[in-house]
């Protein structure tokens with residue numbers, strides 16, 4: 047298949063491209079800058095210049111594609127409405143492009159905050175009022191009625207591995223700045239995790255095998271207690287670990303406080319059973335213990351993916 051990939055230069059997209067190429071597919075990767083274009087080309091994909099805010103570029107990228115993997119997202123928490131609007135428009139464009147073809151459209155989503163207190167399953171349907179992205183994912187699923195083999199892949203809130211610049215890397219940066227590795231309350235809040243390479247492998251399986259209107263969980267670990275994450279970061283940085291009261295989370299962790307305080311366990315039992323997916327790469331604490339998060343300069347505490 048010829049697959050158009052948005053977010054091709056990103057953390058997950060740059061692992062998905064080799065997965066697709068190795069399986070014999072052709073990849074056309076969206077790139078909005080020279081740097082991103084060089085990264086996509088270096089992975090062996092064809093480059094399509096454009097942006098999520100440029101619908102013509104999305105239309106021309108999607109034209110002639112047998113399938114689309116939509117991983118691009120404008121991760122700016124000060125522009126959440128705009129980011130969701132671009133995402134919605136992109137999904138509409140892709141739906142029109144693939145309408146009636148039966149081709150796959152795989153759209154990224156998450157599980158953070160979905161079902162506090164119990165593991166979220168692929169069958170759970172979160173309330174669209176929780177976040178505008180949820181309505182976008184639902185719109186993608188509804189494209190099944192228009193002959194699109196649409197699927198949503200919900201990634202764990204931490205897609206980890208060497209080179210990660212997401213939430214865990216930001217936690218490391220905050221611990222460095224504060225001189226203490228914090229967790230919120232008693233640290234029993236759970237974060238699911240998946241290694242980037244396992245996540246990429248699942249995306250490839252979804253592209254090939256997922257039926258129309260299906261939801262999948264890229265979750266290798268159901269929920270790592272946030273206290274264990276903080277302790278591993280403390281060990282890695284040789285810093286003390288301490289509880290941060292919930293009412294001081296925003297002050298201590300900034301924007302990340304609202305996520306780190308969530309209990310977001312999730313399972314992937316259905317995904318594994320149905321698609322034969324089996325995570326094989328290191329677990330989150332193993333990655334932290336390997337030093338991968340501490341041997342590299344920190345990206346700072348101001349940005350991360352969702």
Ligand SMILES: NC(=O)c1ccc[n+]([C@@H]2O[C@H](COP(=O)([O-])OP(=O)(O)OC[C@H]3O[C@@H](n4cnc5c(N)ncnc54)[C@H](OP(=O)(O)O)[C@@H]3O)[C@@H](O)[C@H]2O)c1
Pocket residue numbers: 052053054055056057058059076077078079082096097098099116117118119120121154155156157201202203204205206212213350351352
């Ligand atoms: N990583 C995680 O832990 C995690 C967890 C849950 C859900 N997700 C979701 O999974 C998807 C992929 O995440 P990721 O970690 O790979 O994200 P990422 O590393 O931040 O990559 C984002 C990608 O989107 C592209 N992008 C951003 N704004 C764009 C724009 N205006 N026009 C065109 N491209 C644009 C970026 O291009 P540049 O390279 O040019 O910046 C990059 O390729 C996202 O939807 C994310 O929200 C990720």
